[in-house]
Amino acid sequence: MSDKRVAQLIVDELMEAPPSSAVSLQMSIDHYLEVLRGVLDLFASKKEADVIYVTSTISFDAIKRVLEALDINTSRVFFVDCISHMTMGASSGHMDDHTTLVESPTMLENVMLKVEYLIRLSDASEKIVVLDSINSLAIHNNNWILSEFLHILVSGLRARNVYTIILSVEEHSTPEINNMVNLVCDHGIRTNPKEE
Amino acid sequence: MVHRSGDRERCGTGIEGLDTVLYGGIPRSNTVLLTGSCGTGKTSLALEFLIHGALNGENSLFVSVTENSEKMLANIIPYNFFEESLVKSGKLVLVDLPVMYERLGMTKAELTMEEIDLLVAAIASLVRELGTKRLVIDSITSVCYKLKTSEKIRDFILKLSKALSDVDCTSILVSEMSAQASSYSMFGVEEAISDGIVLMANMERRGDLLRTLQVIKMRGTMHSRAKYVLDLTPEGVLLAPLLKGGSAGT
Numbered sequence: 001m002s003d004k005r006v007a008q009l010i011v012d013e014l015m016e017a018p019p020s021s022a023v024s025l026q027m028s029i030d031h032y033l034e035v036l037r038g039v040l041d042l043f044a045s046k047k048e049a050d051v052i053y054v055t056s057t058i059s060f061d062a063i064k065r066v067l068e069a070l071d072i073n074t075s076r077v078f079f080v081d082c083i084s085h086m087t088m089g090a091s092s093g094h095m096d097d098h099t100t101l102v103e104s105p106t107m108l109e110n111v112m113l114k115v116e117y118l119i120r121l122s123d124a125s126e127k128i129v130v131l132d133s134i135n136s137l138a139i140h141n142n143n144w145i146l147s148e149f150l151h152i153l154v155s156g157l158r159a160r161n162v163y164t165i166i167l168s169v170e171e172h173s174t175p176e177i178n179n180m181v182n183l184v185c186d187h188g189i190r191t192n193p194k195e196e
Numbered sequence: 197m198v199h200r201s202g203d204r205e206r207c208g209t210g211i212e213g214l215d216t217v218l219y220g221g222i223p224r225s226n227t228v229l230l231t232g233s234c235g236t237g238k239t240s241l242a243l244e245f246l247i248h249g250a251l252n253g254e255n256s257l258f259v260s261v262t263e264n265s266e267k268m269l270a271n272i273i274p275y276n277f278f279e280e281s282l283v284k285s286g287k288l289v290l291v292d293l294p295v296m297y298e299r300l301g302m303t304k305a306e307l308t309m310e311e312i313d314l315l316v317a318a319i320a321s322l323v324r325e326l327g328t329k330r331l332v333i334d335s336i337t338s339v340c341y342k343l344k345t346s347e348k349i350r351d352f353i354l355k356l357s358k359a360l361s362d363v364d365c366t367s368i369l370v371s372e373m374s375a376q377a378s379s380y381s382m383f384g385v386e387e388a389i390s391d392g393i394v395l396m397a398n399m400e401r402r403g404d405l406l407r408t409l410q411v412i413k414m415r416g417t418m419h420s421r422a423k424y425v426l427d428l429t430p431e432g433v434l435l436a437p438l439l440k441g442g443s444a445g446t
């Protein structure tokens with residue numbers, strides 16, 4: 001599929017999911033930028049939503065630079081960064097009021113708490129939580145705790161009418177991880193919709 | 197914030213996670229021991245309990261024992277929901293216990309039985325005069341140091357709880373303990389005679405340090421006994437369940 005179409009396909013699919021859905025978005029690694037464009041630019045701006053972006057893959061700094069390069073407005077994107085503190089220490093990056101750090105991606109409870117905090121601060125009527133990605137969280141956590149985390153996080157967000165998007169990378173995923181995600185999601189999107 | 201569930205009226209703490217754990221809040225007029233080692237968030241939580249009460253129109257009183265109360269207020273987490281007007285209007289009153297000791301002429305290091313009665317009467321009359329519905333004493337441990345014997349501590353806390361519950365005041369007694377303690381309070385007496393125990397702690401899990409909160413006991417209500425992970429934020433205390441997959445380990 002051409003890259004441009006990927007972003008559009010994601011938006012079309014996301015628009016179909018009812019509010020407070022949990023969506024599994026499985027991408028091919030080559031489609032990462034288009035996924036960011038589709039979710040953060042097209043979808044979030046169409047919904048006029050605040051986005052709470054949980055990253056355990058690359059630092060919020062790096063994602064911000066990517067978004068700026070893609071010409072995507074980041075004024076409504078808030079980051080929960082679980083990786084910078086671990087890799088670079090407390091003084092990592094240029095902290096701002098759009099970013100909160102979690103000390104380590106193993107502190108999953110604190111991820112929930114920071115998400116909750118940012119949801120409380122947001123006055124947007126629509127809110128989207130993006131989890132980037134389940135595979136990088138799986139590097140640091142066992143499947144038991146990760147699965148428990150997903151259940152509690154998603155059911156809490158559902159109850160608050162928040163839209164959840166769980167990113168997974170096809171090349172890095174396992175059947176166990178896919179199962180775990182499918183168990184909490186009511187909608188699935190793949191950027192490479194060929195064979196299973 | 198006043199809930200009715202079961203037969204006891206509730207005093208909602210205003211801390212969403214904690215009220216859920218308590219099925220609606222602290223049963224009204226209970227005296228609760230909020231205990232934990234230094235830096236676990238006791239003062240922050242206790243103050244939040246008072247601010248929510250004051251915002252809800254309930255007169256609230258903070259009795260500071262070790263620290264100057266104004267200094268405490270200046271150093272505590274700047275809560276987004278705090279309003280200066282609560283203090284100005286007298287909805288939230290801060291009192292320093294050393295000032296009370298002085299007025300009562302209690303200058304010695306150890307209080308006598310008679311002085312204990314005087315102190316309880318002084319606090320009770322202040323509570324009546326102010327129409328206090330929520331009280332925090334931070335910390336009760338510092339008062340206990342002036343009492344010395346378990347007998348006097350028991351006598352003081354029992355009389356105080358009785359006086360406070362007689363006027364329908366819901367109270368949090370902050371208790372300091374060491375992180376390694378095997379009981380829930382410094383003298384071991386405080387915990388036995390309070391209506392509830394809320395334990396705050398630091399928990400290490402494979403190198404991560406988590407702040408936790410657990411309701412050990414609460415008379416007059418059902419409650420979860422599970423451990424929760426806590427975050428102190430400008431939006432107040434937030435709670436999330438401690439994930440069990442972590443302690444099971446795989």
Ligand SMILES: Nc1ncnc2c1ncn2[C@@H]1O[C@H](COP(=O)(O)OP(=O)(O)O)[C@@H](O)[C@H]1O
Pocket residue numbers: 232233234235236237238239240241271272273274428
């Ligand atoms: N102004 C503040 N901003 C952010 N965090 C704070 C602030 N004040 C206190 N804290 C945090 O709250 C923690 C607990 O404080 P406190 O409630 O005084 O604990 P305790 O009374 O149990 O000793 C402190 O160690 C600190 O990490």
Ligand SMILES: [Mg+2]
Pocket residue numbers: 238239240334
């Ligand atoms: Mg304190």
